[in-house]
Amino acid sequence: MPVTQRLREEANSIWDKIFKHPFVVELFKGSLPMEKFRYYVIQDYNFLIGMTKAFSLLASKAYDYELLREALMLAYGDATIEMDNYLRLLDRIGLTIEEVLNTEPAPTNIAYVNHVLSTCSLGTPIECLVSTLPCFWTYMEIPRVNKDLIMKNKNPVYLDWINTYRSKEYIELTTKLINLVDKYAKHIDYNKLKRIFILSSRYEYMFWDMAYNIEKWPI
Template sequence: MQITQRLREEASSIWNKIFKHPFVVELFKGSLPIEKFRYYVIQDYNFLIGMTKAFSLLASKAYDYELLREALSLAYSDATIEMDNYLKLLDKLDLTIEDVLNTEPAPTNTAYVNHILSTCSLGTSIECLVSTLPCFWTYMEIPRVNNDLIMENKNPIYIEWINTYRSKEYIELTTKLINLVDKYAEHIDYNKLKRIFILSSRYEYMFWDMAYNMEKWPV
């Protein structure tokens, strides 16, 4: 069994809760209140900035050319493809880039980004890859699990967002990341990778929960 499949099985109970989280289910049905989606988009834009920095850190410590090239490719994809999609989305939600940049990341968002950046700064390149994997992988699986719900969806903004994560380009990007982990993680301490993967999976669940409850700093 490939390492990524082992990790995926270890996190299955967390991922099943992600797939059925109220935010996800209502988003796919089209019934999610738009103010919750606006909150999510602003927070996720800030998260993507952190993810781009993470892949830049990965590139800086890559120990062979292929890993360096792929790390730079992932950073570029985050900084262009996903960011460009979000800029278009902001306009459709009557939001501006200033709205995003002037909004402080929520506690869960801050903690998740810090987890990834600290792992990429202090850990190995493979540990960095593993810390980012649940984000990409769950977003690829969510549309597959909730595909039937889309039939009820009458919100074109939500459908466009969903289609981004079931596109050929996104699936290829995520598959590339999975294959990189399998290729380079063979001789790494599995238990260490498992802890990182599980923690990132927990943060993925918490991110959806944060958005659904429109989390704010308590003080």
């Protein structure tokens, strides 16, 4: 069994909760309050920047040309496919980039980004890849699991957001990441990769929960 499939099965209970989270379900139905979506979009900027930095760190540590090239392509894909869509989205929901930049990231957001960046800074290139995988992979699976809910959705902003993660470009990008992990992780300590993958999966769930509850700093 490929390493990624083993990791996916290990995290199945967490991913099921992600697919059924109220933020996700209401977003796909089109009933999510715009206030919650705007909060999510504001917080997502910090995370997208963090992921681009993570792939740049991966490129700096790559031990062969193929991994270097793929890491740079992943960084570029994250900075274009997702970021281009992000910047278009701001105007549609009445936000400016200045508002986004002036908003402090929430506790969960900072913790998740720091987890990925510390893994990519201190760990091996494969550990770095595994730390980013749940984000890309769950976003590809969420539209597949919740495809029936989309039929009820009449919110064009939410539909456009959803379609980004159903696009050929995004699926190809995520599939490339999955294949890279399978190729390079064959002789790596599986239990170490599992801990990283599970932790990132937990943070994925917590990020949705953060957005749904509009998380604030307690002090």
